[in-house]
Amino acid sequence: MKAKDLLYRWKRYAFFAFQYFFLEKPRGLDFTMRDLDIPEEQKKFIHGYSKTNERHLRNIFDRLPFMDNLSLLDVGCGKGVVLKEAARYPFDKIAGIDINFRLIERARINFKRLHLEERIWCEERNALEFEDYGKYNVFFFFNPFGREIMETVIDKILASTYSRQKRVYLIYHNPIFKDVIEKKEVFLLHHQLYDSLKQYETYIYITRTGW
Ligand SMILES: C[S@@+](CC[C@H](N)C(=O)[O-])C[C@H]1O[C@@H](n2cnc3c(N)ncnc32)[C@H](O)[C@@H]1O
Numbered sequence: 001m002k003a004k005d006l007l008y009r010w011k012r013y014a015f016f017a018f019q020y021f022f023l024e025k026p027r028g029l030d031f032t033m034r035d036l037d038i039p040e041e042q043k044k045f046i047h048g049y050s051k052t053n054e055r056h057l058r059n060i061f062d063r064l065p066f067m068d069n070l071s072l073l074d075v076g077c078g079k080g081v082v083l084k085e086a087a088r089y090p091f092d093k094i095a096g097i098d099i100n101f102r103l104i105e106r107a108r109i110n111f112k113r114l115h116l117e118e119r120i121w122c123e124e125r126n127a128l129e130f131e132d133y134g135k136y137n138v139f140f141f142f143n144p145f146g147r148e149i150m151e152t153v154i155d156k157i158l159a160s161t162y163s164r165q166k167r168v169y170l171i172y173h174n175p176i177f178k179d180v181i182e183k184k185e186v187f188l189l190h191h192q193l194y195d196s197l198k199q200y201e202t203y204i205y206i207t208r209t210g211w
Contacts, residue, residue: 012198016051028113030106031081049078049103052142052173056195057085060171060202063191064138066090068167073097073136075127075153076144080107083120093136097125127153134160142173150177158186161207170205181205 020032031051064070070091074082077096086094098104101124111117128149133139133156141150154170161168169190170181181187187205194201 008199029110031079031084031110049100050142051078051081053195053198054081054085056173056193056198056200056202057082058088059193060204061086061089063193063204064089064169068137070138070169071095071136072138072140073133074140075130076141077107077122078103080110080120080122082140082142083107083122084110084114084116087114087116087119091138094120095136096120096122097127097130098122099124099126130156132160133157137161137166138169138171140171140173141175143176147177147180150180154180154184158184167209168207171202172205173202174200175203178203 016032020030024030024032066089071093072083072086072091072095074080074086074096077083077098078100080096083094083096096107098107104122104124107122108117111120111122127144139157145153157168157170170187172178172181173195175181181203182189186207188208189203190206191204192201193204
């Protein structure tokens, strides 16, 4: 690893440590990067937990057209930081799924502490087996899994929304498999944001009308 990358990584950990010990722990919260163990049997096929920066999330949500009646699903919601920030905005529904039950347990504690448990739904679910994509029209991904799973999940989302002829937004943070989305040709790149703190990009895609 290059010295520059190492320095960047340490800066990021230092930032999260500060956030955890001074801003979250005293309030009984934990959204930070501290990884909870991934269950042994899941290690092969899931990516671990790390969180999206709150300021970056607000930059993203500020760009969404809320007059379109938006309902958000964070696919791989971890400890729930995306959902917590989404609760500041007028989404009709806010929901998250994660394959790791320990993260979901932690997310629920976080929401309870913030009195958001009525506003946000989250459950331990594998995105591959989730059957309710059709209830949502905004999907958030922060690099939750590998290419194969991403392909299947995007297909499931398209299948579930096709009959509704509704616009769908895909928000893809750190989009390492963006070709999976772009090759579908039903998605247009709507915005591209850059997270200067984390050096990550976020792409916002929207389905073409009449696809
Ligand atoms: C990088 S974290 C993102 C957390 C959160 N979305 C955020 O942006 O702060 C990715 C999450 O995806 C979850 N994940 C991985 N594979 C999954 C799957 N097949 N189904 C549901 N969640 C999954 C992981 O447990 C992890 O919490």
